[in-house]
Amino acid sequence: MTVKEALYTYVVRIADDSLILGQRLAEWCGHGPILEEDIALTNISLDLIGQATNLFQYAVTLEDKGRTEDQLAFLRVDREYSNLLLVEQPNKDFGYTIARQFYFDAFRKLFFEALTNSEDTQLAAIAEKSLKETKYHLKHSSEWIIRLGDGTEESHQRIQEAVNFHWRFTHELFFQNEVDKTLIELGIGLDLATLFDDWKNYVSNVLQQATLELPSHSFKLEGGRTGMHSEHLGYLLAEMQYMQRAFPNLTW
Amino acid sequence: MVTTELIWKLLDQVADPEIPVLTIADLGIVRTVEIIDNKCIVTITPTYSGCPAMHQIEEEILKALSPTITTEVKSTLSPAWTTDWMSEKGKEKLREYGIAPPENEVDKSVLFAKPTVVPCPKCNSKNTRMVSQFGSTACKAHYQCNQCLEPFDYFKCLR
CATH class of the missing domain: 3.30.300.130 (Fe-S cluster assembly (FSCA))
Structure with missing residues (x-):
């Protein structure tokens, strides 16, 4: 694997996480539990899709095969997406959506913070830009974890269930393989293991404030990073890709 | 030339x-x-x-x-x-237009921090409340004035 190939894979991973989670959050448009949350979730979706655009634009220059960012976003098959299993999980209800977002935002903030020091200037620039937005996202999801956990008996029980459910996918946040190894040596990528303690401390701290239990089960699932997805991704892609598949090269 | x-x-x-x-x-x-x-x-x-x-x-x-x-x-x-790059002239124009310009905001890592005091662009009262951290566009939050009851957009601080 050349450095360029590794970097392409690395950039597409980050982009896919943003794109798929952005698409999931966009499903809330018009369905939010209250108007303010409808707006909040779709605002966050817009930030994520904007990040994905920047990253895909960079990825196509690395790939250098004449593809566009839209082709990467809309014309790959499920096995070619490298997003985390966590981000493709269905919205289910507001609690599940917030729990998924919370684990992801807590990771993303630490990830982008560290990535601003990347030797790759474009990656560092995208991280710097995205970090400012991610801080807002993390504040939003953390405060909702606390409000729901420390809320009514019903909200407490339901957010605990959602926190427990998504826990199995958090292991994959720290997935690494030879792609990472290649880039860590060059100071381009990060050793994700170095983020784990800070991530766990932050998550534990917020859950404690929320009067919630940190899940203790060790059941874990992974596969998204290598293209092995849950069936949920297929349905998501079918909806997201519909326009480009039905009307190739359609533009606004 | x-x-x-x-x-x-x-x-x-x-x-x-x-x-x-x-x-x-x-x-x-x-x-x-x-x-x-x-x-x-x-x-x-x-x-x-x-x-x-x-x-x-x-x-x-x-x-x-x-x-x-x-x-x-x-x-x-x-x-x-960053909103720090917005000109003073720009901030004044925003206020006249009915959007509260960015204030010096507290650190976002503090959860449930007291929201920044954002004066109402209509009546200038400091007795306002944040309705939602997210507003009609990515750059705005939604506020309401407790004094004159005007709902208004706040151009949020981005750093």
């Missing part, structure tokens, strides 16, 4: 498509203007990654400058845009 001063003057006529009282120069999204071999290169930076106005801003810049000089618009992400 076209100078960069003239270009900046022309750019000061280009309105932001979302908030037309502000020019793109007020917002601080024009980073550099260069003239190389009778060609003008304008470098802009997005406010938010997903800001849908960026394409339109690019077109508006071309429209404003093309009659004067061949122009190319480039985009850069670093240094990342």
